[in-house]
Amino acid sequence: MSDHHDRWIDLRSDTVTQPSAAMRAAMAAAAVGDDVYADDPTVNRLQDFAAELFGFEAALFAPSGTQTNLIALMTHCGRGDEYLVGQEAHTYKYEGGGAAVLGSIQPQPIANQPDGSIAVSDIAAYIKPDDMHFARTRVLALENTIGGRVLPRDYLKAATDFAHAKGLVTHLDGARVCNAAVKQGISLREAVAGFDTVSVCLSKGLGAPVGSVLLGPKAFIEQGKRWRKMLGGGMRQAGVIAAAAHYALEHNVERLAEDHQNAADLSAGLARIEPLKVTTPQTNIFYVEIPDAACAPLREALSRQGIRASIGPHTRLVTHLDVTAADVKTTIAAFEAFFRDWKAQ
Structure with a gap:
């Protein structure tokens, strides 16, 4: 071409998307440090801001949504565990099989409904019994939006409530969850309600050149830092890109x-x-x-x-x-x- x-x-x-002039100015002015030592003030500010914005205890900045999703799954699961996931979901179909290849985590794909959801009855059917013949079902992973479709709020509540009642943790691939929130006219906190952990991509519609944040409890994020380092996501003077991500969250959601x-x-x-x-x-x-x-x-x-x-x-x-x-x-x-x-x- x-x-x-x-x-x-x-x-x-x-x-x-290309970074705007204002975003580039924020990048140029960013204070930086070594983020592996947690010394980058701009990364720390982004993580604190994102955690507060979405209503979580802590956040972790990483190079990509593929990596934040993988960090989440590897933190939630051990070898021989499984996660329930839609057949159309990014974490299953478009992320290179990373959970299986790098985490020894078995995906259990389930057919998506026409609206992008996974039927709660199907979730129930695929949870494995406590038996040595089966992988241990640990996580329900959903995606919002999925193929541009917004999952209904009542469905998300029903699915996450059911998962928690069955002893599962819930993870949201929220690559475009800001689109979902804007479409539904709700806050970002409301859009991620019911999920124990959430990945948010900042380099799609929000316009940052690179980066995603993983949101969750403090202890979970501390564990996640180890996996991020192992996966090659430990960055040094990352404030230059964190400044763009912060700008995106502040200015480009609405x-x-x-x-x-x-x-x-x-x-x-x-x-x-x-x-x-x-x-x-x-x-x-x-x-x-x-x-x-x-x-x-x-x-x-x-x-x-x-x-x-x-x-x-x-x-x-x-x-x-x-x-x-x-x-x-x-x-x-x-x-x-x-x-x-x-x-x-």
Whole structure:
């Protein structure tokens, strides 16, 4: 793909966001120290701020959401333990099997319901009895949002209450939990209620260049620091990136509503185009069914107009802070022009 455009409209993911000028200024001004010694004041400030914001005792800053999820699972589980997880969940499907490969933790995948949840009856069915033939079920891991879908609050309460009643701990992959909170009009504390530990990604819609935080009890976070070090996540003068993460949490949560509106407008525009089949977004992610024969030429046509998208028969489109309302109109027009010509062939 030729980079002949000064500015791309990039709809591949909200991971492509660029740090703003104000965020870069915060990074440049950050006080730093050696975080492995807990000497970085900016990292410490971020961790304290995140813990307070989400209502937890402590927080741990790490390079990625994959790592914070893995730290959580390895802290909660020992060798031969298992976690219950949705088949569509990131921790099961998209994180390289890390829990099994590095933690000797068995995933027990369960089918997700159309709304992204895992039925409580299925959770009950997959909890193993106390028998040496079975892995020990330790954790229920959920994800919110999942594929852009927001899990209902009453479901989250029912699922976490049930898990706790069965002696399980609960972990939330909250990579986009801020999107969920904004969509539901609730506080971040309310959005993570019922979970013992939570991973929050700061480099997606919130716009930081790198980093996630793991939230939980103090004793859990202290254990997690050991796993972070073992997994290669012990960073030195990390305040430079922690400053960006802190800025993201302070300034970029409420503005996620703009991304949701842009996704709604984009999906509505594309839905008017034959022969596309478009899902209705709840947050900043939606999917478009595109005829196989149209995919390659559409990808090339969009690229010529400075639009990046992972075009395929089942295309995911994602809006974020670097996609404007004007970009949405440009993208709709590009799709309209392509399919007008394509149908005429």
